[in-house]
Amino acid sequence: MFLGTYTPKLDDKGRLTLPARFRDALAGGLMVTKGQDHSLAVFPRAEFEERARKAVADAKANPEKRADLRVFAAAADEQHPDAQGRITLSADHRRYADLSKDCVVIGSVDYLEIWDAQAWQDYQQTHEENFSAAGDEALRDSI
DSSP states (O other), X not given: OBOSEEOOBBOTTSEEEOOGGGHXXXXXXEEEEEOGGGOEEEEEHHHHHHHHHHHHHHHTTOHXXXXXXXXXXXXXXXXXXXXXXXXXXXXXXXHHTTOOSBEEEEEOXXXXXXXXXXXXXXXXXXXXXXXXXXXXXXXXXXX
């Protein structure tokens, strides 16, 4: 499982060092694509393929799901981390997520998300208060 929060830096060549604890799980290849809320999603290759196959099946009869599939697949970029655990994020991905030098990588259970540090801080400020105020029943149903 991918869990936790990490703060790697994006270098001038668009390379980001993946957290050391996830490198073994991603060593065989990974897929970077556009994620929700203008973040980037990083999937182990097998997880990406599983989600893509499900998305194709769901999209056959649903125009909205077809649109989601097109964005998901068209933005996908296969990467293999280098010896230092770095991946290169495309200019399009960096632009989509508005990435600056300071980034945040968060674990989202079965994939990672890459955020600009300021965007992640803003997101947390908006959503942590709602999480904190939620009752046990609401949390149990949403998590």
